[in-house]
Amino acid sequence: MIKISHLYKKFDDKKIFDDFSLEIPEKKITSILGPSGIGKSTLLKVLSGLSSFESGEIIGISDKKISFIFQETRLIPWLTVEENIEFVLKSQYKDGEKIKLISQSILNLVELIPSKKLYPKELSGGMKQRVSLARAFAYPSDILLMDEPFQGLDLRLKESILNSFIKLWHSNNKTVIFVTHDIDEALLLSHQIYMIGQEPLKVIYHESFEKELSLRSMHNQEHILSKQKMLSQITG
Amino acid sequence: MRISIFQNKKNTFFGIFIWLIIWEIAYLAISQDIYLPSPFSVLISMIDIIQEKEFYRIIVMTSYRVCLSFFLSVLLGLATGLICGLNQKIFEIFEPLVILIRSTPVISIIILAIIWFKSSYSPVFTGFLMCFPVIWTNMVQGIRSTDTRLLEMCQIYEISFLSKLRHVYLPSALPFIFSGFSTALGLTWKVVAAAEVLSLPKYGIGSKLHDSKAYLEIPQLFAWTTIIILLSFIFEFILTRIFAKNYAYQYKED
Ligand SMILES: Nc1ncnc2c1ncn2[C@@H]1O[C@H](COP(=O)(O)OP(=O)(O)OP(=O)(O)O)[C@@H](O)[C@H]1O
Numbered sequence: 001m002i003k004i005s006h007l008y009k010k011f012d013d014k015k016i017f018d019d020f021s022l023e024i025p026e027k028k029i030t031s032i033l034g035p036s037g038i039g040k041s042t043l044l045k046v047l048s049g050l051s052s053f054e055s056g057e058i059i060g061i062s063d064k065k066i067s068f069i070f071q072e073t074r075l076i077p078w079l080t081v082e083e084n085i086e087f088v089l090k091s092q093y094k095d096g097e098k099i100k101l102i103s104q105s106i107l108n109l110v111e112l113i114p115s116k117k118l119y120p121k122e123l124s125g126g127m128k129q130r131v132s133l134a135r136a137f138a139y140p141s142d143i144l145l146m147d148e149p150f151q152g153l154d155l156r157l158k159e160s161i162l163n164s165f166i167k168l169w170h171s172n173n174k175t176v177i178f179v180t181h182d183i184d185e186a187l188l189l190s191h192q193i194y195m196i197g198q199e200p201l202k203v204i205y206h207e208s209f210e211k212e213l214s215l216r217s218m219h220n221q222e223h224i225l226s227k228q229k230m231l232s233q234i235t236g
Numbered sequence: 237m238r239i240s241i242f243q244n245k246k247n248t249f250f251g252i253f254i255w256l257i258i259w260e261i262a263y264l265a266i267s268q269d270i271y272l273p274s275p276f277s278v279l280i281s282m283i284d285i286i287q288e289k290e291f292y293r294i295i296v297m298t299s300y301r302v303c304l305s306f307f308l309s310v311l312l313g314l315a316t317g318l319i320c321g322l323n324q325k326i327f328e329i330f331e332p333l334v335i336l337i338r339s340t341p342v343i344s345i346i347i348l349a350i351i352w353f354k355s356s357y358s359p360v361f362t363g364f365l366m367c368f369p370v371i372w373t374n375m376v377q378g379i380r381s382t383d384t385r386l387l388e389m390c391q392i393y394e395i396s397f398l399s400k401l402r403h404v405y406l407p408s409a410l411p412f413i414f415s416g417f418s419t420a421l422g423l424t425w426k427v428v429a430a431a432e433v434l435s436l437p438k439y440g441i442g443s444k445l446h447d448s449k450a451y452l453e454i455p456q457l458f459a460w461t462t463i464i465i466l467l468s469f470i471f472e473f474i475l476t477r478i479f480a481k482n483y484a485y486q487y488k489e490d
């Protein structure tokens with residue numbers, strides 16, 4: 001369990017978190033859904049230890065290995081696609097062949113094998129996003145933080161990566177915290193959803209799903225019902 | 237990135253040609269060799285110089301001093317620049333020293349160097365003191381220009397310091413390092429030659445400049461000066477070539 005209790009943080013005079021608390025179960029996918037500028041990225045940075053906070057407590061994450069899909073891709077411009085992936089693997093494995101094996105299978109998953117020798121500047125936005133996904137998936141972490149990981153991907157690619165992601169997740173059961181502002185994505189991909197709103201940040205809606213994670217259809221009844229419930233939360 | 241003086245060769249040579257004609261016209265107008273020799277007499281003087289027995293020894297010794305002082309400043313400038321770029325406290329210790337060196341008149345350094353060192357090495361010391369601040373400053377700026385977002389990414393993925401240095405810090409600093417090298421190298425040639433004029437090593441272009449002044453051999457003064465300029469261009473060209481390879485990745489912002 002990752003537990004955030006009584007978190008306070010502000011930028012200059014702007015309060016982002018004012019007594020904010022949240023519990024995130026282990027080995028499950030938790031979505032955090034909320035409007036732009038409310039503090040979703042800040043929450044992930046605080047969780048990962050990149051950002052400090054005024055007071056409060058965060059337990060269950062500081063001693064874990066984390067991979068992080070940042071909102072901007074943060075690829076190293078002078079390394080190729082393949083080298084960008086291997087760059088993070090080299091800090092974990094000494095065996096060169098193992099590194100190659102992992103990077104190739106991940107690149108295959110995100111359909112980037114033909115582009116593996118290209119530099120980031122030679123990629124489209126969606127391709128860069130996929131490299132960033134691949135890097136986070138390849139890294140042997142306990143916790144995966146994802147900040148709008150599917151932005152810039154077309155529907156076919158998104159569906160195919162979502163599918164691969166679910167497969168991958170079943171093989172390792174990582175704790176995933178998934179930030180998005182897309183209700184459909186959140187509904188498709190999570191065991192539970194926190195919808196946040198208002199400033200400073202508050203949980204305004206919470207839903208857990210009992211059933212096994214598999215690619216749910218966007219058109220089934222349950223999905224549409226949940227979506228309506230959530231939309232009514234936003235409109236009030 | 238700097239635009240190399242060697243690009244656009246055709247236009248460059250045309251420009252040089254125009255200025256040579258203007259020089260010749262000025263010479264004809266003044267018509268006093270002692271103030272301004274003709275480009276032809278400079279050329280003849282250069283041919284004479286090149287045929288002298290000691291010519292190669294002279295240029296080799298001066299080039300050697302230039303290289304030595306350049307490499308010393310590169311070595312120390314990059315090493316201390318790296319540390320100062322990474323650590324604000326150490327930067328604050330170094331900064332006053334570098335400002336002091338940079339503000340001291342070259343001539344004071346040359347005179348001090350002559351007192352401290354043998355005549356052959358005082359130009360090296362002077363060149364070193366002039367270049368070190370340039371390389372240091374560029375290295376500090378280069379290291380500081382590293383994208384903090386990439387560094388955060390490295391922190392998440394537990395990248396070792398050495399790997400970060402090699403794959404993140406140094407490539408970020410490379411354009412700054414190159415610009416520092418290029419400025420410093422040009423500076424070294426001028427400073428080493430100037431220091432040689434005063435310290436008068438047995439073999440050295442500066443010593444020859446001094447002789448030309450003593451005997452009022454103005455075409456020879458121009459000829460040696462031209463040789464310094466040419467050598468400095470050749471060195472710059474080699475440096476550009478070495479760095480050009482490392483620019484292969486030239487990236488855009490994402
Ligand atoms: N480094 C910073 N300094 C000052 N203010 C900041 C900083 N980072 C974020 N903020 C502010 O904090 C608030 C929350 O930012 P954050 O990036 O966490 O939003 P977000 O929910 O991720 O938005 P989006 O969905 O657009 O990515 C914003 O109002 C932003 O202006």
Ligand SMILES: [Mg+2]
Pocket residue numbers: 040041042071147
């Ligand atoms: Mg954000």
